[in-house]
Amino acid sequence: MSSNLLPVAGTAQVRQYARDLFRRHPRTLAGVVGLHVFAAVAGLVGPRLLGDLVEAIQQGEGVGVVDRLAALIAGFVVLQAVLVRFAHVASARLGERVQASLREEFIERVLALPLSTVERAGSGDLLTRTTRDVDALSRCVRLAVPETMIALLTMLLVIGALVLAGPLLALPLFVAVPIMVAGTRWYLRRAPAGYLRQNAVYSTVTDGLAESVEGARTVDALRRQRRRIERTDADLHRTxxxxxxxxxxxxxxxxxxxFSYVLPVVATLLAGGVLYLRGTVTLGQLTAAVIYVQMLIDPVDRLLSWLDELQVGGAALARLLGVAADEPAPAGAGAAEPDGTRIEVAGVHFAYVPGREVLHGIDLTLSPGERLAIVGPSGAGKSTLGRLLAGVHQPTAGLITVGGVPLGDLPLDRLRAEVALVTQEHHVFIGTVRDNIAMVRPGAAEKEVRAALAAVHALDWVLALPDGLETTVGAGGHPLPAAQAQQIALARLVLADPHTLVLDEATSLLDPRAARDLERSLAAVLHGRTVVAIAHRLFSAHDADRVAVVEDGRITELGSHDDLVAANGPYAALWRSWHGERVPDAELRTSH
Known part of the structure; x- marks a missing residue:
């Protein structure tokens, strides 16, 4: 099982959250409890009246008394049915409200997760929590919680009614208590950990299947089908x-x-029979007591049966609450405010895996409004440096500041207003084109959305869609080619208007000529903004104010395009190679 799975909340945190969740609806909760109490009381009157009916017949009472008692029994049965109906409706409404609150808070937690946390854990664990755990908790909130509450109230009221019918007749109940308590304690000591482990292995299965689907072409090209099948079989075996x-x-x-259900009934019949023969209790009391003990089986059975479902729901809630448990609390209103937009990188090291550094002692200063190009061979650490500049990852050593404030100290929403990252990976959400772009600024006017599209050369083809800006795109909507989807992502960036942009191969899906025109248009629109462009197409470097050459996790050259070409170092070799000039082998080895 992966050790990188997202954390799980502790038992105390789960219980406190569950209490707080229901306390948000005090009136509804009080109404639900009241209706169930009245329904249970109405149900308890019948056995007592039935006992009175038995005594009336035994004593030879008239037909009028018998009819009156029979009518009362029927009336209370109808009353109980009506109260149960309204109680269940009220319980369902409360459950839906609680479930809605929980889902909304879970979505907020998920959206607030840093990308580094999601990448570390893998999509499978998060997907399992979003689907299977949410569904399990939904069933628990809608069914298990109200059913358990109803069963507990009914059980207490039945015991109270039994004591009132005859205190001595309540004593046989204790015969089953030791067996029931011992068995339940044995179960509860083992069930929470068992269900947490069960849910965790489902995450591993989902993660493996997602990897196989997403990397299907790679699996096929490398003929690794058998290995992926073996991985899935091993995951399923653990499940x-x-x-x-x-x-x-x-x-x-x-x-x-x-087994413990049967004992109280038998014990009550035996003990009650002895007491009746000795004249200690009446036949009516014995009749009522036996019925009450029989009635007690249903709420106890429901309580213990739903207790298993509560364990499943508790495990699901612990996983949902644990989504952001290991993340530091966001900076509050008292956090330091950046003084300007200058970005400084001082002695930064970074490792995805402890002991295997990707970046080694990076020092860099970005002045406001500067355009920096980061180039270098594949695997040199360019994208990693870009993600650090965007605050996606935090350095394992060293410091990155914006306006003198460490990036890690900024709340996530403030960080995204300061620095934005756009990569070659993009996503088109289900909704209109307008919604996809204006999601970064929901109140943006149509002219602003159109201006953002025009800035990325996308306005013409968007207006040519069946419904223009109102065309539904995303899964099930109008299909967009990869290049157009990338332009949508860039339009979002223009509308977001952060002061620093990190573009990691952001135009890679466009053809070279279109990409060059688009980058020049973006440069004009984003004039005055700090831009960090990570690219293999070196025309981005030619247009930049400075170029940083990254090799083996270090910045080996830093300067303007002309200065670096004149220096005849690694960048000059890359530039000549990109233009198709023959570069000596020794020079290429130096540059790579």
Whole structure:
């Protein structure tokens, strides 16, 4: 099982959150509890009246008394049915409100996660929590919680009614208590960890399947199908073992509980019969007591049956709450404000895996309004440096500041207003073209959206769509080629208007001529903004104010295009190679 899975919240945190969640709806909760109490009380009147009916018949009371008692029993049965109906409706409404609150908060947590956290954990774990865990918790909130509450209230009221019917007749209930308590304690000591493990292995399965689907072409090209199948089989085997364990817990616990149900009924009949023969209790009391004990089986059975579902829901809630548990709390209103837009990188080291550094002692200063191009061979660390500048990752050593304030100290929403990253990876959301662009500024006017599209040379083809800006795109909508989807992403960036932009191969899906025209247009629109362009197409470097050459995780050259070409170093070799000039082997080895 991957050790990089997102964390899980502790038991105390889960309980506190659950209490707080229901406390947000005090009136609704009070109404639900009240309706269930009244429904339970109405149901408890019937057995007592039935006992009175038995005594009335035994004592030879008239038909009028018997009819009156029978009518009362029927009336309370109808009243209970009506109250149960409204109680269940109220419970469902409360459950939906609580579930809606929980889903909204979960989405907020997910969207606030740093990309580094998502990348470290993998999409499978997050996807499993978003789907399977949310569904499990939904069932728990809508069904298990209200059913457990109803069962607990009914059980307490039945016991109270039994005591009122005859205190001595309540004593046989204690016969089942030791067995029931011992079995339940055995189960509860093992179930939470078992269900957490079961949910975690599902994350591993989802992660492996997602990797196989996303990398299907690579798997096919490298003929790794057998290895991927073996990986999936191993993941499924771990899932089977986890589910086998929780099933074992249920197959031990449930029979113990079922056996404990029978004992109180038998004990009440035996003890009640003895007491009746001795004249200690009446036949009516005995009749009512036996019915109450029989009635007690249903709420106890529901309580313990739904207890298993509560364990599943508790495990799901712990995983949902744990999504951002290891992330530092965002800086509040008292966080330092950046003094300007100057970005400084001082002695930065970074490693994705401890002990294997990707960047080694990077020092760099970006002046406001400067355009910096970062070039170098593949795998040199260019994209990693760009992601550090955008605050996606935090340095393992050293410091990156904007306006004198460390990037890591800025709240996420403020960080994105300061620095924005656009990569060759892009996503078109389900919605209109306008929605896809204006999502960075929901209140943006149409003319601003059109201006952003024009800046990336996309306005003409957008207006030519079936419904123009109102055309629905994304999954199931109007299909957009990769190049057009990339232009949508760039239009978002223009509308967001951060003071620093990091473009990591942001125009790679366009043909070279269109990409060059687009970058020049962007440069005009974004004049005065700091731009960091990471590219293999060296015309980006030619147009930049400075060029940083990154090799083996270090900046080996830094200067203007003309100065670096004149220096005849690694950048000059890259430039001549890109233009198709023959470069001596020794020079190419130096540059790579």
């Amino acid at each position: 089977w073992l986890a589910e086998k364990y929780t099933l074992f817990l249920r197959t031990v616990w449930f029979p113990i509980i079922e």
